[in-house]
Amino acid sequence: QQPVQSPQAVILREGEDAVINCSSSKALYSVHWYRQKHGEAPVFLMILLKGGEQKGHEKISASFNEKKQQSSLYLTASQLSYSGTYFCGTDRSGAGSYQLTFGKGTKLSVIP
Amino acid sequence: NAGVTQTPKFRVLKTGQSMTLLCAQDMNHEYMYWYRQDPGMGLRLIHYSVGEGTTAKGEVPDGYNVSRLKKQNFLLGLESAAPSQTSVYFCASSYRTSGTSYNEQFFGPGTRLTVL
Numbered sequence: 253q254q255p256v257q258s259p260q261a262v263i264l265r266e267g268e269d270a271v272i273n274c275s276s277s278k279a280l281y282s283v284h285w286y287r288q289k290h291g292e293a294p295v296f297l298m299i300l301l302k303g304g305e306q307k308g309h310e311k312i313s314a315s316f317n318e319k320k321q322q323s324s325l326y327l328t329a330s331q332l333s334y335s336g337t338y339f340c341g342t343d344r345s346g347a348g349s350y351q352l353t354f355g356k357g358t359k360l361s362v363i364p
Numbered sequence: 365n366a367g368v369t370q371t372p373k374f375r376v377l378k379t380g381q382s383m384t385l386l387c388a389q390d391m392n393h394e395y396m397y398w399y400r401q402d403p404g405m406g407l408r409l410i411h412y413s414v415g416e417g418t419t420a421k422g423e424v425p426d427g428y429n430v431s432r433l434k435k436q437n438f439l440l441g442l443e444s445a446a447p448s449q450t451s452v453y454f455c456a457s458s459y460r461t462s463g464t465s466y467n468e469q470f471f472g473p474g475t476r477l478t479v480l
Contacts, residue, residue: 254406282466293454294407296468307466339406350395350414350458353423354407 253277255342257355264362269328272358274340276321283316284352285324286340295324296340322346327360365390368472370455376478377445378456385440389454395458396438397422397469398430400451407454413438445479452476 255276264270282301285308286294298308300316301322308314313326327334337359341352350363368388371386380404387396398410409422411430427449429441438457456469 285471286469293471293473294469295471299385299466299468301466307468350397350408350412351422356404356406 254353255337255340255355256338257338257358260356261359262361264327264330264334264360266330266332266362266364268330269326270330270360272325272327272338272340272360274323274325274342274355276342276344278321278344280316280318280321280342280344281346282343283314284343285312285314285323285325286339286341286354287336288335288357289340297338321328330360330362332362332364334358365469367391368455368457368470370453370472370475371476374472374476375440378480379446381445382441382443383393383477384442385453385455385477386459387440387457387472388436389438389457389470390436391428391457391459391470392435393457393470394435396432397456397458398428398438398440399454399456400424400449401454401474402451410440410453448480450477450479 258273281297285297288294315325337357339357341354368389397412399407399476408424413432416435431439453475455472458467458469
């Protein structure tokens, strides 16, 4: 079952902040975030694990609420380069990176 | 390093034809994956492999077969293509550390397949 991402799309002006949410109806072991620019391959942003461990880019901020089965990605002081579609991938089996179920994505557009 | 490469980049098939998509990685990664991406659907896992000679089904495996005879290559086959298989196909790979698999996936550039 796909996780639900919200919002589906958001438009920001440079310098504004945004939060992208990812929710699952099942318990999660980890949440993985990727960004995909139009016509390109997805690129890794961050992994959040149960217990609070995080792996990823230092400039990206995210949270993982295990009890609520939710994760949020925080984009602060947005830049034009942040534009793209953000996907969360959820791990419900504890298998890690190789059994992820991705959400449908959140399209972020940053304008001057 | 080339990273993850996919061949071909584009392909048009007629219904019923067969084809093989090739994925190669030069990072010595243990895990490899095939995804399909359709508009508004996100990425869906077709098959994956946790090592040379092993494969497993993902979320949407019907109509596809895979093989991993060499660690660096992961092949995706369509035996009898259908219009519903029109999609963009991404291959990815990741490494294993200390017995865990919580590592980033590196994606290839994708193959755009159209089945008429």
